[in-house]
Amino acid sequence: MKRKKHILIGAGTAALCALKQIRRLNREDEIKLVSMEDSLPYSPTALPYIISGKVGVSDTFLVSEGFFKKLKVEFLKNRKVERIYGENKEIVYDKGIREGYDSLLIATGSEPVVPDIPGLYEGEFLTIRGIKDAQALIEKVKEGNSAIILGAGLIGMHIAQCLSEKNMKVKVVESLPSILPAYFDKEASEIIRGIMEGKGIECLTGKKATRIEWKGGKVEVNLSEGGSVEGDLLVVAVGVKPRTEIVDGSGIKIENGGIAVDDRMRTSMDDVYAAGDVASAKAFFTGENGLNPILPNAAEQGRVAGSNMVGVDTVYEGWIPMNTFSYFGHTAISVGMPFSSEKDEVHVRKINGTDTYRKLIFREDRLMGVTFIDTEVNAGVFNYLIRKKVPVGEYKMSLLEFPRETSLYLMQQAEKKETISLEE
Amino acid sequence: METFFDTLKIEENICPPGCGVCREKCTQVQRSKGKNGSGIHEFHIPDLGVHMANTCNQCSEPVCLDACPSGSISKDEKDGIVRIDEKRCLGCGLCNLVCPYGGIDYRADEKKAFKCDLCDGSPECVNVCPVKGISLMKARSIVGYFHEDPLLKGSSLCVGCPAETTLRFVLRVMGKDTFLFGAPGCATNVINGQGIKCMINIPSHMSNMTTVPSTMTGVKRYYRRLGKDVKCVAFVGDGCATDVGFQPLSGAAERNENIIFMCYDNEGYMNTGIQRSSTTPYGGWTTTTPAMGRRKGKKMASKNVPLIMAAHEIPYVATAVIGYPEDFLNKLLKAMAVKDGMSYIHILSPCILGWGYSIPASLEVIKAAVETNYFPLWEYERGKYRITYEVKNPKPITEYTKLLKKFAHLEKEEIDELQEIVNRRFNRIKRLTEAF
The missing domain is CATH 3.40.50.970 (Thiamin diphosphate (ThDP)-binding fold, Pyr/PP domains)
Known part of the structure; x- marks a missing residue:
């Protein structure tokens, strides 16, 4: 059999998982990983921890140098792929060099969204996506100084926490009415906000930045409904968008701002796959394509793409929204649908005198989503119950009372059933 | 690469009500290694008559490993044990979020993930279980002979x-x-x-x-x-x-x-x-x-x-x-x-x-x-x-x-x-x- 050449563009979780999967299934094929950065692969998820000083940069590399040698993978650093020519099955690097492929994976990830705010570009603001961004921020951290963060999403709040722990005064500006609006409902978000504000982080929600003024090393952000905040540095963390410029002019279909893929992670071009933050892939609940730029999905999509690239037909089940946020010794977890609709049954439990909050969303006898604050659970088990559509009918109240125990019990029962389901 | 390794097997629902001997022993063993936590946990739901325990399966293709943003989870190629490098662990909780089998604990207070390390091959919980409900399945010793x-x-x-x-x-x-x-x-x-x-x-x-x-x-x-x-x-x-x-x-x-x-x-x-x-x-x-x-x-x-x-x-x-x-x-x-x-x-x-x-x-x-x-x-x-x-x-x-x-x-x-x-x-x- 002819050896095939697989080129993987990007060096994040999706590309690495695809790479490992290809090697798992095929020991012969040629694999090439192209990174536009000059470091070993790392995950943007680790950046806030670099900023907080918990780990050094070299401690966050996903794999070591030896990894590529062992798996017989060529790792190209500092190279950018400019264009894809699908008809010739060729890519063009930044210096005009062409290279043919048998299968191609686009896993270029995402980049920060920079909103169009008057005055923003007149000064030096920061975004957090690469190691260099993190290092730039570290240099600007100074005890007693104040920082303004635009965006109260997971990255924004995480950076807020890091800077606050470095004894900076932090103000977060969010245009939506609550913090962490994508993953937590109003009530949960208020609990988290309470803790954050208790630690001195000011959360200005429901306020848009209308104008940014830079004067003498200070930055002033004018807000809608009047008023303004002043700080020593400005971090923009309003969200991320797929990094898709690589497919410009190639004819590969774009939707929702990402590269459209089918349930085998194939793009509209033959033998070109996409996975991770860059892909607009099938959602588990709706079956429709959409973006969900989180690490666990990138890993799963990478594995599916890798299998299909070597001809092992594998179907992607779809992504489920999920995230976990730890802040000042507390944890907030959201798995599945964070918000309920009219046809859902919702159970909420709060425990007086604590910040504990549990919300379970059911549709008939299926679990659809959970939110836990300061509740000790094995979160992945809920992901299992949702994904496997495990009937939980008579256990709803038990799941609310004893979430960890009941979920483990249901998971073990379902696993047992799965192993003997051959019978029917 | 061989994908068969030793793993712990826990008998279903035979734990004595209220028992937590395995966890106590594990905590003790881990403490002697300077670590705080337990790799095995009992769970009791008296109303449902459920008395069980749960631990890591030491998966052959662990999803926690892929989801770790700092590459601090590894699967040992020799003994197959999935380990967390504590020094590099960020404490982000993603491993806990993706493991479908509840094999990893996340401790917000310590900002650490914790899991079973199989006591490097001879798990002590096996010896202390009062109902002999835990056993070490030794696939590795057999697979070693496989052609x-x-x-x-x-x-x-x-x-x-x-x-x-x-x-x-x-x-x-x-x-x-x-x-x-x-x-x-x-x-x-x-x-x-x-x-x-x-x-x-x-x-x-x-x-x-x-x-x-x-x-x-x-x-x-x-x-x-x-x-x-x-x-x-x-x-x-x-x-x-x-x-x-x-x-x-x-x-x-x-x-x-x-x-x-x-x-x-x-x-x-x-x-x-x-x-x-x-x-x-x-x-x-x-x-x-x-x-x-x-x-x-x-x-x-x-x-x-x-x-x-x-x-x-x-x-x-x-x-x-x-x-x-x-x-x-x-x-x-x-x-x-x-x-x-x-x-x-x-x-x-x-x-x-x-x-x-x-x-x-x-x-x-x-x-x-x-x-x-x-x-x-x-x-x-x-x-x-x-x-x-x-x-x-x-x-x-x-x-x-x-x-x-x-x-x-x-x-x-x-x-x-x-x-x-x-x-x-x-x-x-x-x-x-x-x-x-």
């Missing part, structure tokens, strides 16, 4: 037939320089191929039922003359080994030919329509020993062939089942090491169709046969008898017969008789182990 699987995909045995698993296991352990012999029977299609399809990747030969040992004798002697050490292995059913082909088997044993003869005993002629054989047990239903009216299956006890083979005083005789692979492995290794005579291994291999049980229950049936002493695991090695797997609390024979439709018609009288046969035979082996 490439010579049995190709798509064998034509019935779905779920343990004979296939058994043959695969045997051949993987045997490795290179193995010549396989078969006779008409269930495994014929695997050994001989079907139509133009070949299903095995090593030399093999089909003989008549009555000529397997004599053919093996010739092939073995031929290779010996060439100066090659080739393992001549027979894998035949009880019809061939204990009925039709018993005389030449006995003859080869008497001549002490250097062959390895294995009988997969499914207690009947399953391939030709489930007729009785001499190993069909007392009371067992077959199409020729029906259960209708006053007729209640086979009237006489089965022929105790392994014991008869031991009476030939050949170097090695054993009974084995695929349900106890470590025991089986040791016996195969001993049989392979014999270079001066014959080895005989008698394998109990349930038949889904002929015995009447559901496909996934093969191992359950095999284990019940051993745990009731219906099929004791013993060996005879150069004059010495030894029970290789001692059943601590033998279960009544009904625990075995209730699983099988072929015993469904038995009433108390026949059950008692069967129990009597089982006891008598086990005691005989027991006495032999003491006598010799």
Whole structure:
């Protein structure tokens, strides 16, 4: 059999998982990983921890140098792929060099969204996506100084926490009415906000930045409904968008701002796959394509793409929204649908005198989503119950009372059933 | 890369209510290593009568590893243990979020993930569990002996037939320089191929039922003359080994030919329509020993062939089942090491169709046969008898017969008789182990 050449563009979780999967299934094929950065692969998820000083940069590399040698993978650093020519099955690097492929994976990830705010570009603001961004921020951290963060999403709040722990005064500006609006409902978000504000982080929600003024090393952000905040540095963390410029002019279909893929992670071009933050892939609940730029999905999509690239037909089940946020010794977890609709049954439990909050969303006898604050659970088990559509009918109240125990019990029962389901 | 490693197995719902001894022990062990946490957790839901425990499965392809943003989770290639590098752990909780089996704990207060490290190979929780509900499944010690699987995909045995698993296991352990012999029977299609399809990747030969040992004798002697050490292995059913082909088997044993003869005993002629054989047990239903009216299956006890083979005083005789692979492995290794005579291994291999049980229950049936002493695991090695797997609390024979439709018609009288046969035979082996 002819050896095939697989080129993987990007060096994040999706590309690495695809790479490992290809090697798992095929020991012969040629694999090439192209990174536009000059470091070993790392995950943007680790950046806030670099900023907080918990780990050094070299401690966050996903794999070591030896990894590529062992798996017989060529790792190209500092190279950018400019264009894809699908008809010739060729890519063009930044210096005009062409290279043919048998299968191609686009896993270029995402980049920060920079909103169009008057005055923003007149000064030096920061975004957090690469190691260099993190290092730039570290240099600007100074005890007693104040920082303004635009965006109260997971990255924004995480950076807020890091800077606050470095004894900076932090103000977060969010245009939506609550913090962490994508993953937590109003009530949960208020609990988290309470803790954050208790630690001195000011959360200005429901306020848009209308104008940014830079004067003498200070930055002033004018807000809608009047008023303004002043700080020593400005971090923009309003969200991320797929990094898709690589497919410009190639004819590969774009939707929702990402590269459209089918349930085998194939793009509209033959033998070109996409996975991770860059892909607009099938959602588990709706079956429709959409973006969900989180690490666990990138890993799963990478594995599916890798299998299909070597001809092992594998179907992607779809992504489920999920995230976990730890802040000042507390944890907030959201798995599945964070918000309920009219046809859902919702159970909420709060425990007086604590910040504990549990919300379970059911549709008939299926679990659809959970939110836990300061509740000790094995979160992945809920992901299992949702994904496997495990009937939980008579256990709803038990799941609310004893979430960890009941979920483990249901998971073990379902696993047992799965192993003997051959019978029917 | 091998993907079989040791893992902890926890029996389902047998924990004593309120017990947390495993967790306490683990915490203590971890503390001695300077760590804070436990890799195993009990969980009790008294209202539902649930008393269980949970730990990491040490997955062969761990999703936690892929989801770790700092690359601090690794799977050891030697011992297969999935470990967290504490120094690099960010404490982000993503591993806890993706593990579907609840194998990783996340501690917000310490900003650390924590999981079972299998005590680097000898888990202490196994020793302290008051109900012996935790055991270490040692796939690694077996897989270490595995060679490439010579049995190709798509064998034509019935779905779920343990004979296939058994043959695969045997051949993987045997490795290179193995010549396989078969006779008409269930495994014929695997050994001989079907139509133009070949299903095995090593030399093999089909003989008549009555000529397997004599053919093996010739092939073995031929290779010996060439100066090659080739393992001549027979894998035949009880019809061939204990009925039709018993005389030449006995003859080869008497001549002490250097062959390895294995009988997969499914207690009947399953391939030709489930007729009785001499190993069909007392009371067992077959199409020729029906259960209708006053007729209640086979009237006489089965022929105790392994014991008869031991009476030939050949170097090695054993009974084995695929349900106890470590025991089986040791016996195969001993049989392979014999270079001066014959080895005989008698394998109990349930038949889904002929015995009447559901496909996934093969191992359950095999284990019940051993745990009731219906099929004791013993060996005879150069004059010495030894029970290789001692059943601590033998279960009544009904625990075995209730699983099988072929015993469904038995009433108390026949059950008692069967129990009597089982006891008598086990005691005989027991006495032999003491006598010799």
